[in-house]
Amino acid sequence: MINGNLKATYGADERVLNNRNKQAFVIISIALLAIFPLFADDYAVLMACKMGILLIAVVGVNVLTGYTGLVSLGHGAFVAIGAYATVILSNAFSGLPAGILPFIVVPLAVIISALIGIVVGLPSLRVKGLYLAVATLAASFIVKFLIEQDLLRIGPAALSGSTHLCRTC
């Protein structure tokens, strides 16, 4: 009789989908998602997109808080930074054809967000727990404030979408 999870190899230990149920769940959901646009209306597709976007944001918090134990309450700030960087860069590179624009702009936005993340993460070298939580909260309020000041003059078209994302995360 086998009790618990017995693993003989490192490969088995590192597998994410380590049993049949998980594998079936993932395969079936991928299949469902693939045929989803065929029968869903526009609103449902929009909702699914938003869910996917939030999922990307939440995975980051999961790694940060769940795996390393650094509580971050200011994650929305990075979502906003990414959004704004994308808009600013798209305006800057607007001469490029629309087909390849995202493939240049989005990685650059990721790099910008990561660089700011290093600055915001500096306190985490010294502080942890609640003090870090409030430090990240403070950083996110500062970022939100700087965005609202509109220092780069990107205008109201860019201002519409991303501030409410700051609040949801």
Add this chain to the structure above:
Amino acid sequence: MGQFIQFAINGLMSGAIYALIAVGIVSVYKATKVVNFAHGYLIMFGAYFYFTFAVIIPGMEGAPAWLASWKPAWMVEMREGLTMFSPLGAVLDWAANIPRIVFGLLGALFCNALLGLLVERTLMRPLMGQSVFAMIMVTVGLISILSGAASLIWTADAAFVPHIAPNTPIRFELFGTMIFLFGADIVNMIIALLIFGGIVAMVKFTKGGVAIRATAEDQSTAYSMGISVPKVFSRAWVLACTTGAVAGAILATRNGISPSLGLFGFSVLAIVLMGGLDSYVGCFIAAMSVGVLEAMTQWKLGGEWAEIVPYVAVLVVIIFRPHGLMGQKEVERI
């Protein structure tokens, strides 16, 4: 120089109110080790209760006339022949409001105490003995519940409430410049400082205060020494909510009442962290210095930059002193 003194005094007055709000967060933290992220929203409820008892109920049909506006014969007599904007007129205006101010404050204190008991009983007590992190996350969830409930009950419109003290303008000369203050602001500051001092003295000297400190030190030992830890918990929450009610009433008279009052709690949380979570003195210093810094920023950079002052200040302080100005260092065994 004169401008500087004027803004420094303004800063000290708002700093005193920050200190009054901070005392609620520190008290709950000291007793229960829970950092109350929802404290700003409890304050907002206090402000709305003050609004209910001081404005809505006296304005309803069937409420006695003296509650809305108290006008005995001698006051009407004194009022005659007064010029516009005379100091005595402002005092008389306030005197006519006394019944509803008192009614409003008492109602706000009572209802907020009940709210604190409710929160402690239904949300915090079942989590006793669980990880503190879970309790803190519950207070984060409480933010949504409270702000939603407030806009359901009172609607999200901004409104105004009567001042707690006569709002006479006061002018005097200091070092060759005119200083201009409002009477109500000074009384607010005095109330805030008195309550702050009273609570610090209570925690230091009374039996209940000793119980709070003992529980903060070590819960299970306090239990075995005959201290009722659940009672200490509920007492701390009630204390936080009643001071919050007073702070909310003061804030409502200063800026009017609206759901955005709750956001105040976050800047005060930053102040508390800056001073050190478990130190009343540190929080007092932090609150006063943030108040003054805010006023200076308002003077030099404009009003909107003032709102991020607490956050910048807490980041700077935390980088150099990870446990706040006077917070106790946690000793950990790895």
